[in-house]
Amino acid sequence: MTDALEVAGLVVDLPGRGGPVRVVDDVSFDIPAATTVGLIGESGSGKTMTANAVIDLLPSGATTGGSLRWRGEELLRASRARRRQVRGHEIAMIFQDPLAALNPTQTVGRQVGEILRRAGQSPQQVRSRVIELLDRAGIPEPAARLRSYPHEFSGGMRQRAMIALALAGSPALLLADEPTTALDVTVQARILRLLRDIQEDEGLAMLLVSHDLRVVAHVAHQVVVMYAGRVAERGPTSAVLREPAHPYTRALVDSVPAVRTRTALAHPLPGTPATPANRPSGCAFHPRCPIAREVCRVEQPSVRSVGSGRWAACHFAEEA
Template identity: 50%
Template sequence: MLEPTAQSDPPTDTVLEVTGLDVDIRTPQGTVRVVSQVSFAARRGQTLALLGESGCGKSMTAKAIAGLLDPVASVAGGTAVLDGQDLNQMNPKQRRAVAGPGLGIVFQDALTALNPVYTIGTQLGEAFRIHRGASKKQAKAEAIDLMRRVGIPEPETRVNSYPHQFSGGMRQRILIAMAVALSPQLLIADEPTTALDVTVQAQIMLLLRKLRTEQQMAVVLITHDLAVVAEEADEVCVMYAGNVVEQGSVDKVFSHPTHPYTKGLLESVPTDAQRGEGLSSIPGSPPELTKIPAGCVYQDRCPLASAICRQERPLLRDTADGQRAACHFAEKVSAAKTGNDDANNVKEEIR
C-alpha cells in the first residue's frame, strides 16, 4: 500500500528553508506588502509553528510557499527552498509535480476543500493515479488503506461516501489523509482544528503528531492558539503585521520571551485568574497593512516604545542561544518577569 518514507543521508535535517520572503497584494489603493522579509527553517521530524493574531501574515506565508496565492497576490522577493529547489522559481508544471510527494497541505475548512460531487475514494485515490499511474482498482485500495490509517471506521464501505456524509472531524481526517498520501517531505497545516470541539481537536493533533513521526515529515503549523503551540511545536515563529518578530525553540520563547509582543501574548493567558478579576490583554489593535509605520511595526502597542523605535526598524537578531527577536530592547524584555511572577511556569500553565 503506502510506501515508507525513503531513508537518505542528507547533510542537514532542514527540509524547507525560507529566506527573505516578501508577498505583495494589489489593491485599488496601490500595492500592499503583507509579508515582509520572513525567514525560517522547517526540519525533518519536527513541527515549526507560525503564531500570531489573525491578519498577521501566517496563512499568506503558507500560501506563498505552496503556490496557492490568489491572483491579486504575488511573491515579491525571497526564496523558499524545498529539497534543494526554490519553489518560487518553479513553473506551474514543476509545482504540480512537487505537490504530493514533496509538499502536502491541510486546509482549515474541510467542507470547502473537498469536492462535494466526488466520492471520498475518488478524491483520495487521485494522487496515486496522477503521480504513480495507479489503476482505478489500485487507487481505491490505496484510498481504503489511507482511511484506515487516519482512523476512519469501516473504510471499505465509506470509501464510496461523499464529503457531506462525514462529520467535521472525519472530514478533517480525510484532508490529512489526502495531504500525506504520497509521504511528503513537508506538511503545511493551516489552522487544522478550526471549528472542531476540544475533544476532536486533540484527536486531530494526535493524528498529525503520529503521522509526522512515522513519515519523518517537517510540519509547518499555522495557528493563533498558544496551547497548541506549547503542546505540539518544537520551534515557533511569532508573526506581527507580516513580520517575524521572534523565533526560537518553544521552550525558550515561552519561558523567556525577548519581544514585547510575545511577552504580551503569554501574559494574556489567564493562568491564575480569579472570578471577578480583570484579564490581561495587549492594548490597541494591529496596524492596517496599508499604514505600517516607519520603524518598529509594534511601536503603537508597545510599552517600551521610544524615539529609536519610531525611526529605525529593528532587525531580527540573536538574543539568546538559538533565539532571535526584532526588538531594540530585547535584553530588557528578557530580564523582566513574565506573567504571574515566574516565566518558567507559563509554558506549563498553557499546556
C-alpha cells in the same frame, strides 16, 4: 539534521488600490527534516500567506521575492510545471476549512484517491491505498466510508479526511493551516495528537499555522511569531514561550489563561492589531507595546540573534 525547507527574506506583494501591498515582509525561517515549526500570530499577521507562498497557492496578481529553497532547490525560480509537481507530491497542505476545501459533489474516497489515479495506479491499488489512508487518519470502518460525501462526515471526520488526502501523495512536508479551527476541544486534541503521531512516525517536516499558543506549545519544536507581515521572534518553542524576547510574544503568552484561572482571558492584548495595509512606522507593534520608546516609533528593528538559537526583532529584546 538537514533543513527540508529554507525560507530567506521572503516577500509577498498583493495588488491594492494605491499600489502593491506587502503582506509578507522579509520573512526567514528553516524547517529541519522530521521537525514541526509553529507559525503563530493574530489574524492578518501574514501566517497563511506565508504558507500559501510555500505551496504556490497565492492569489492572482501576487508577486514574490526572496528565497524558498526546498531540499536545496529554489522554488521561486522553478518552472510552473515543477511547482505543480512539488505541490501535493512533495509538499501537501491541510486546509483550515475542510468543508470548503473538499468537493461536495464527489465522494471522500474519490477525492483522496485522485492523486493516486493521476500517478497511474490501478483501481484496485487506489482503493486499497485509500482505505489504508483513511484508516491511518483515524476514520472508523474506512472501507464503508469510501462512498460517503463530505457533508455526511462530522467536522472532525472531515478534517481527518483532509489529512488522508494530504498524505496520499506521500509528501515530505505538511503545511497545516489552522487544522483545529471550529472543532470542539476534545476533537482538537485528537486531531493534534494524530498530526503529531503522523509527523513522528513518517519522519515528516511540518509547518503548523495557528493563532492558538496552546496548539503550538503541544506540537511544535520551533516557533515563529509573526506580526503585521514580519517576523517578531523565532526560536525553540519551550524557550520562546517561557521567556519571550519580544513584547508581542509576551503579550500573546499573557493572553492565554492558566488552567486554574476562572477568567476567559488572563490579560487580553490592548489595541487593534496592525496589518500590512496599515502598518505603523518603525516597529509595527509600538502603538500596543508597554516598553515602546521614541526609537521604536521611527526605526524598524531588524531580526537579530538574542542567543541560544533565539532571534527577535525588538530594540529592547534583552529588557523584554
